[in-house]
Amino acid sequence: MAAFENDRQIISALQGDNQSVDHALSWIIAAWKAPVMKLLLEKFADEPAAEDAFIEGLAAMAHNVGRGAFRGDSKLYSYLSSICVNKFLDQLKKQPARSGIEPDILEIPDFPGMNGDFESLEKEEEIRRLLNLAFDRLGEECRTILLLRAKGVKPEEIAGIVNLQYQTVKNKTHNCRREFRELAMANPVIMDKIKELI
């Protein structure tokens, strides 16, 4: 496994094809996991939670970098560690309730009233859960194309990955989104919840 010399090389690999993404992820795990874990465990002595936070943080970082959302204001390592710390804090918020406490009461997002009331947020969560199920019902090709698009991969690059013509990828992307929408709209619960929201 060749080492990366600087952040730019890692960013470039994370924005590349699956193989280069895996290469970058492997390198990050080998080089940065230990110091990030140490940082997390200094704050909270909970190794499984720190491990989860690292994986979540690395996935979020790779996703953001992959779709060009990382602006390069900080070093990539600092960016990763701050995401991991935030993920760790998120996990603390979602700690299971102790006996006698209803868990639904505890799993409430931050600052009620600032980004919507509790009920609206709960409805949105429910819609997202149902939409995730709808996504799983899509065919494999559709799921691959939509996932690649969500990761910020350009249609011409997707064409190379899935061995299709550029125009075919564009058409298929559109058709897959349509299919996804149809699956969503076929679920009356989703539509009812949307109507309750708006």
Next chain:
Amino acid sequence: MKNFDRIDRFLKNEMSEKERQSFLREMAADKELARETKLQQLEEAVLEDQAVLDLKKRIRSLQENPAPESPKGPSGKPRRFRIWPWLLVVVATIVIWQYMIHDPVDPGNFMQNQDTGEQPDPTPEDEKQEQPLNGEEKESETGKEINEIPDISRGRPQAFNDSPQFIYQGPDWPPKENIERGLSPEENLGLLKAIRAMEADSFILARNLARGVLKSDSTSLEAREVIAHASFLLKDYKTATAQFQVLVDSAVPNYVQEWEWYLLLSYAAQWPEQKANFTKYLNLILNDPEHDYHKALLRYYTGRQ
């Protein structure tokens, strides 16, 4: 799907300001368009979720089958032996050793004999803040007389040295019969949820929920209390201090002494910056044998049981 591209541009913030305003007006007048926009926004969120989920699976798989290569430092270069951290350790050890040789008295021992050890001259500010205790004899619960004048000119009491977090024992939640105080149902619910979150040690959540309550009722002492305790436990001592100070200043009978105690702990945690305030509340509690936390403080203070 007829509005798909427009909505997509709206969600990706690719519209001009004029176009955006027009779209917002259109949504306000057309509920169907607003619903379609919401649905598309949630679909995008789900696709993002799925992309991250996929990455997580790959990371787990890569962790289970790591590439055979020795890890390297964050810079991408092999880790080198660095001499300066070791040098720092050696210098620090020498400094500490020198200090111990010249000043054998434990600087953190609150009840040190004043005749031993050299003491630096107190600053005028220290003199002003460090109100002496009553010279009168006080009795601990064991009946032993305590007549030493506290000297914290060099350090806070030993008991507070490791971390005031060890001394802290939170109230039983809810700390008082506050829920039926006449709050509106929404505030009641928010507070109840905040207290439940405290009970479950979800301090960040508790603090956020209590902030929500405080936003709708800035006079809610209960919400402040949750924020203060949660902040203390999250080691955000500045916020804890500010909130406990408001609570103490509210001078609510029956609870003010408890808040003074927690305020003392919060100041102790910010030693030495808050030494003056720490001293103020330390003396306040030590000088008041009727204070709810007088005996507890004496216990920490003297180490006597």
